[in-house]
Amino acid sequence: MLKPKLLAVxxxxxxxxxxxxxxSKGLSSEDKEKLAAYVxxxxxxxxxxxxxxxxENKIHLIGYKAEPEVAKPGTEMKITWYWRCDDALDEGWSLxxxxxxxxxxxxxxxxxVGPIRENRDNKMILGPSRWEKGKTYLDQQTYKVPExxxxxxLTFMLGIWKGNARLRVVTGANxxxxxxxxxxxxTGITVPPPQELHTEAVPGVSLIKLAATEKITIDxxxxxxxxxxxxxxxxxxxVGTGKLNTSFPVNATAKVAYDEANLYVLAEIQSADVxxxxxxxxxxxxxxxxxxxxxxxxxxxxxIMIEPDDNGNNQNYYELQFSPQNKVFHxxxxxxxxxxxxxxxxxxxxxxxxxxxxxxxxxxKLLPSYDGVGKSDGGTTGYTVEVAIPFSSFNKPGQHAxxxxxxxxxxxxxxxxxxxxxxxxxxxxxxxxxxxRFGRVTFSVPGAAGPVITSPAMGxxxxxxxxxxxxxxxxxGRIPRFRLPGAIPPPGPATE
Numbered sequence: 001m002l003k004p005k006l007l008a009v010x011x012x013x014x015x016x017x018x019x020x021x022x023x024s025k026g027l028s029s030e031d032k033e034k035l036a037a038y039v040x041x042x043x044x045x046x047x048x049x050x051x052x053x054x055x056e057n058k059i060h061l062i063g064y065k066a067e068p069e070v071a072k073p074g075t076e077m078k079i080t081w082y083w084r085c086d087d088a089l090d091e092g093w094s095l096x097x098x099x100x101x102x103x104x105x106x107x108x109x110x111x112x113v114g115p116i117r118e119n120r121d122n123k124m125i126l127g128p129s130r131w132e133k134g135k136t137y138l139d140q141q142t143y144k145v146p147e148x149x150x151x152x153x154l155t156f157m158l159g160i161w162k163g164n165a166r167l168r169v170v171t172g173a174n175x176x177x178x179x180x181x182x183x184x185x186x187t188g189i190t191v192p193p194p195q196e197l198h199t200e201a202v203p204g205v206s207l208i209k210l211a212a213t214e215k216i217t218i219d220x221x222x223x224x225x226x227x228x229x230x231x232x233x234x235x236x237x238x239v240g241t242g243k244l245n246t247s248f249p250v251n252a253t254a255k256v257a258y259d260e261a262n263l264y265v266l267a268e269i270q271s272a273d274v275x276x277x278x279x280x281x282x283x284x285x286x287x288x289x290x291x292x293x294x295x296x297x298x299x300x301x302x303x304i305m306i307e308p309d310d311n312g313n314n315q316n317y318y319e320l321q322f323s324p325q326n327k328v329f330h331x332x333x334x335x336x337x338x339x340x341x342x343x344x345x346x347x348x349x350x351x352x353x354x355x356x357x358x359x360x361x362x363x364x365k366l367l368p369s370y371d372g373v374g375k376s377d378g379g380t381t382g383y384t385v386e387v388a389i390p391f392s393s394f395n396k397p398g399q400h401a402x403x404x405x406x407x408x409x410x411x412x413x414x415x416x417x418x419x420x421x422x423x424x425x426x427x428x429x430x431x432x433x434x435x436x437r438f439g440r441v442t443f444s445v446p447g448a449a450g451p452v453i454t455s456p457a458m459g460x461x462x463x464x465x466x467x468x469x470x471x472x473x474x475x476x477g478r479i480p481r482f483r484l485p486g487a488i489p490p491p492g493p494a495t496e
Contacts, residue, residue, distance in 0.1 A: 027130075031125065035115065035116060035125070037138070038126065038140065039135055039138070040136050040138070041134065042134065042136065043136055044082065047062065047063035047064075047065065047082050048064075049063055049066070049183065050063040051063055051064070051180075051183075052171070053169060053172030053174070053180040053182065054169070054170040054171045055159075055160055055167040055168065055170070056167050056168050056170060057086060057170060058085075058086055058087040058089060058167065059085060059087075059089070059128060060083070060084045060086060061082070061083055061172070061182060062082045062083070063082040064079060064080060064081050064156075064182060064183050065079065065082075066078075067079070069185075069186065070185075070187070071143075071145045071187060071188075072145065072187055072189070073145050073149045073187065074144070075144070075145050076142060076143070076145075077142070077144075077185070078140065078143075079183070079185070080138055080140045081138075081139040081140075081158060081182065082136055083136065083137045084135075084136045085128070085132060085133050085134065085136075085137065088131070088132075088133060089128050089129050089131070090129065091129050092162045093127060093128045093129045093160050093162045094111070094117075094123070094127045094128070094129075094160070094161055095117060095124065095128060095139065095158065095159075095160060095161075096109075096111045096158065096159050096160075097110040097111060097141060097156060097157070098157045098158075099143065099154055099156055099157075100154070100155045100157065102151050102155070102428075103150040103151035103152075103191055104149060104150040104151065104419070104428075105426070105429075105431050106148055108146065110141055110143060113141045113142065114140050114141040115140055116137060116138075116139055116140075117139070117141075128160055145187065146418060146419060147249070147417060148417070148418055148419020149187055149189070150189065150191070150238075151187065151189065152186065152187055152188075152190065152191045153184045153185060153186050153187060154185045155181060155183075155184050156181075156183040156184070157179040157181055158179065158182045166178040166179075192241065200427060202439050203233070203423060203424050203439040203440075204407075204441070204442065205231050205233060205440070205441055205442070206442045206444050207230075207231070207257060207258055207441060207442065207444060208229075208446060209259060209404075209443065209444065209445050209446065210258065210259040211446065212259075214226040216257065216386075218358065218359050218386050218388050219359050220326075220359035220360050220361035220385070220386050221359075221361060221384065222266055222268065222386075226264075227255055227257070230255040230256065230257045231255065232253050232254075232255060233254045233423045234252060234253030234254055234423060235251055235252070235253055236251055236252045236413070236422055236423055237421060237422060237423075237425050238421060238425065239413075239420065239421060239432070240425065240426070240427065241427070242425035242427060245421045248416070248420070249271060249273070249373075249416060250271045250300070250382075250415075250416045250420070251269075251270045251271070251421060252267055252268060252270060252302070252412070252414035252421065253267075253268050254266065254423060256410070256441060258402070260401075261390060261392075261401075262388045262389060262390055262391065263306075263388075263391065264386075264387065264388050265304060265386070265389070265412070266384070266385070266387075267385040267386075267414070268384055269300075269302065269382040269383050269384070269385070269414050270381065270382045271300070271380070271381075271382045271383075271416075272376045272378075272380055272381075273372070273373045273376050273380060274324050274363075274364065274365070274366050274367065274380055275299055275300045275324070275369065275373065275416075276299070276300070276324050276325045276366045276367065276368060277299050277323070277325075277368065277369065278294045278299075278323060278325060278327045286343070286344070288344070289329075289344055289345035290341075290345050291345060291346050291350040291351070293328075293329045293331075293345075294327040294328075295329065295344075296322065296323045296327060296328075297321060297415050297418050298417060298418055299323060299415075299416070299417065300323060300324055300383075300415065300416050301322060301323050301416075302321065302322045302414060303321045303412070303413040304320040304387070304412055305317065305412075305432070305433065305435070305438055306318045306319075306320070306389075306394070306408065306410050307408065307409040307410075307435045307438060308396075308402075309399075310406070310407040310408065310409060311409075311435075312409050312435045313436070314435040314436075315335055316332070316333075316334060316396040316397075316399065317332070317333055317435055318331070318352070318354070318393075319332075319333065319347075319433070320354065320387070320389070321415070322360060322385045322387065324366060324383045326358055326359060326360040328358060330350070330353070330354050331347055331348035331349060331350045331352055332348055332349045332352040332396070333348040334348075336430070336433060336434070337431070337433050352393075354389055354393040355390055356387055356388060356389045356393070358385065358386065358388075359385075360384065360385050360386075361383060361384045362380075362383040363380065363381045363382055363384070364376075364381055364382075365377070370417070403443070404443060405442070405443070405444070406443055407440045407442040407443070409438035409439070409441075410423075410438055410441050411423055411424050411432070411437070411438040411439055413432060420432070423439050424438055424439040425437065
């Protein structure tokens, strides 16, 4: 039995160990040497940007350094966060970083990026549960600013999480959900003032049901006679402004048709580079969902959103995506973006089976990765996606094949690395799922008025003049009928 004096010494040793919660405990000599540069005693005096965000009086975020200070789309930046440990945390806590662009209304997740966040058995090698009181930890992250960024600045939000819990932000800038608003990094983009944004009217098209003799063969080609009479939707536009695409490297048009059984879509993608991937023999965790579907939106893809009614309320809607290799992602959502589990799903109900047919033809060379983008030999022009989607696939309560005069909400996107251009712009009102911004497709029958398209972008492309005249663009006769918004009322009730 230990004597009282020895008991006191033992208790002190235990208390001191608890005050460090690991620190370097459990790390190999090699790990300690590798991570030594990211741990300093006290608080550095040379922090370029100081902040003071207090997490439950245990951890303080005290500043950051950004290199470069202005990070344009396509630029790789390095950002270092300075965390001061004021008290020990118990086991299981990790760091998170969320990056958000308000104009594009899109976000990135950098939770596991950086030397001290290296994943070891689903734990960060030097996460906050290993931190020692009195020390400052340099949390260094690299980030390539995506091409989809549209805003003048990116907001970086940080926090500390375990399971479903987050450490509470006691003081300092935060979003009300215990995410510290740690930094706003300039992108060098000039955002037009609100009055310069495109009209908020959504585009619409009226379709004439195909005759029994008109057949569409799903082969990735546009040579079926039925496609010759189908209206052209596009050219696609900037999702944030609704203006013609002048900067995004991919553009597109689409055609839509229908018969008794199917909705048909033909998407023509224009791009000097076409990128594939999705090697099923070597499934990378970040390229596939937990349900085993390709995350097509992270590379080159065509995306189709379908809400089988005219409500635009995101109730019981569907998402389809097709890669240049005809890899298909399909799911159904109960409401706006829900259910969803980041970062690898499931996204919605991925077990929904649309029983569709699809085919893709690449016009030129298919690149295996983005390493070759921008080095094209000039022989690649894009790819064509052709799809037949059975109306019987839309089987939620109240859903049915469209009746004459009914309208559905649809949108079409040409994607590259989680960005894209669209038939109907979102205008900053949400992300690509925002059904109130989907265009209207009205189903008609022979004998009704011919296909009518409402789209300012199409008007610009066809050379339509404000007084109804037409400039010669070499596209005469390709569109059965055309009206600018306001010339005809949009099909269905006006909800915008």
